[in-house]
Amino acid sequence: MFVLLFVVRHIQDADTNIMKRELTDSFIKKAATPKPDNSPANYSDGGGLYLHVNRVGKYWRYNFRFQGVMKTLSIGRYPEITLKLARERHEEARALLARGIDPCAFKKQAKKSQADQVANSFENVAREWFIKHLSTKSESHRKRTISYLKRDVFPYLGKRPIHEIRPMEITPIIERIQRRVEHDAHMRVLQSIGQVFRYAIANELAEHEPTASLKGLFSRNGELVHFPAITEPHEVGRLMRAIDHYSGSFVTQCALKLSALVMLRPSELIGGLWSEIDLASGLWTIEVRRMKADTKIKQANQHKHVIPLPRQAIDIFEELKPLTGHQPHIFPAAGRMGNHRSMSKETVSKALHRMGFKGQMTAHGFRSMASTMLNEMSRWNPDAIERQLAHKEKNRVRDAYNRAQYLDERREMLQAWADYLDALKTGGQVIPFKAKA
Structure with missing residues (x-):
């Protein structure tokens, strides 16, 4: 068989060497035209x-006979395919034919392989995984995930066939993110890449998960993200006075004041709805779908977080209601779209920056401020403080039991906290709450 193949190749090579080529570039450009009656014309270059x-x-085009059947291979359009390139592809096709391979079938298979590579590129597989497996995640999580993939991963791996990607290609991507981002985004991106590969393996698009060998190479920049927070009483008083004299939007000022009083996460406070507020009862009731919780818990939406409002918070809502009470959101976005969405959760933090507290205080820091100072006062039950913060109880049975507990104590605690902040703001004596007898 080898000898026969050698002889065929030798004959083919010899035929190539003596083949007479008939066309020239000049002829193709000037003289190669349809027939006088505008019907198509064919101009031979030799060898089919x-x-x-x-x-x-x-x-x-290339006419050839394969297994007794006459066939035609389309090589391409002139001038995109030059005379020289057409001859090169003609020789490649003749070499395939000499080895018993149909050039038309080979071209069709090559196109399919190229299409498969595009379809099975990392970006296409990642987007498919994103649609199928992240649809139940929160909007913020989905936006964050696709943002990192589009900015940091797709430019480097997006067009690569996913089954060809090796660990060494992923390492510099994660290192770049780790150098640029202060927190643990690099670990989350590594996790997302791993999930894409596991999805590919499950669908027989890849055989190996390359991130598994990288997890030991990267460490977290910090196991716990600490938000800047002011906890020294004199500085808290200065902060409250600055908020009282805030020169920006009145709605933003109200968000600043409430951030200090109700201990909510920024997104939970800014996303507040007027339908959640009962000023007569002094309660703010938020469904769990708007809280930080597992996706399944949010979808079930069977729980609520109840915030007893201190007198100062009720006063703020009463001042704010004439301005935004006709809209669903307590803190609507500016402009015509304000009716449909709330202001950015970054608004409070940006206001604090403009007030001169950049690096000292953030919107989330109000929670740390209240938690730290209330726990240091030793008057309040730590479980009541945790319940007000809406922290998830590690013990599920205890969490279910405590969900509706401490409401009376929390009402007393938040009123005392609001009064304490007022005292600090006016420069009164900074005396911690007395411990319970």
Whole structure:
């Protein structure tokens, strides 16, 4: 078989060497035209290669016989495919034919392989995984995930066939994110890449999960993210006075004041709805779908977080209601779209920056401020403080039991906290709450 193949190749090579080529670039450009009656004309270059010319354009074709059947291979359009390139592809096709391979079938399979590579590129598989497996996640989580993939991963791995990607290609991507981002985004991106590969393996698009060998190479920049927070009484008083004299939007000022009083997460406070507020009862009731919780818990939406409002918070709501009470959101976005969405959760933090507290205080820091100072006062039950913060109890049975507990104590605690902040703001004596007898 080897000898026969060698002889066929030798004959083919010899035939190539003596083949007479008939076309020239000059002829193709000037003289290769359709027939006088505008019907197509064919101009042979030898060996079955010819230029087919019609009213639309000029096309390279190769006529050959395979297993007794006459076939035609389309090579491409002139001038995109030059005379030289057409001859090169003609020789490649003849070499395939000499080895018993149908050039038309080979071209079709090559196109399919190229299409499969595009379909199975990392970006395409990642987007498919994103649609199928992140649809139940929160909007913020989805936006954050696709943002990192588009900015940091797709430019480097997006077009690569996913089954060809190796660990060494992923390492510099994660290192770049780790250098640029202060927190643990690099670990989350590594996790997302791993999830994409596991999805590919499950769908027989890849065989190996390359991130598994990288997890030991990267450490977290910090196991716990600490938000800047002011906890020294004199500085808290200065902060409250600055909020009282805030010169920006009145709605933003109200968000600043409430951030200090109700201990909510920024997104929970800014996303507040007027339908959640009962000023007569002094309660703010938030469904769990708006809270930080597991996706399944949010979807079930069977729990609520109840915030007893201190007198100062009720006063703020009463001042704010004439301005935004006709809209669903307590803190609507500016402009015509304000009716449909709330202001950015970054608004409070940006206001604090403008007030001169950048690096000292954030919107989330109000929770740390209240938690730290209330726990240091030793008057309040730590479980009541945790319940007000809406922290998830590690013990599920205890969490279910405590969900509706401490409401009376929390009402007393938040009123005392609001009064304490007022005292600090006016520069009164900074005396901690007395411990319970």
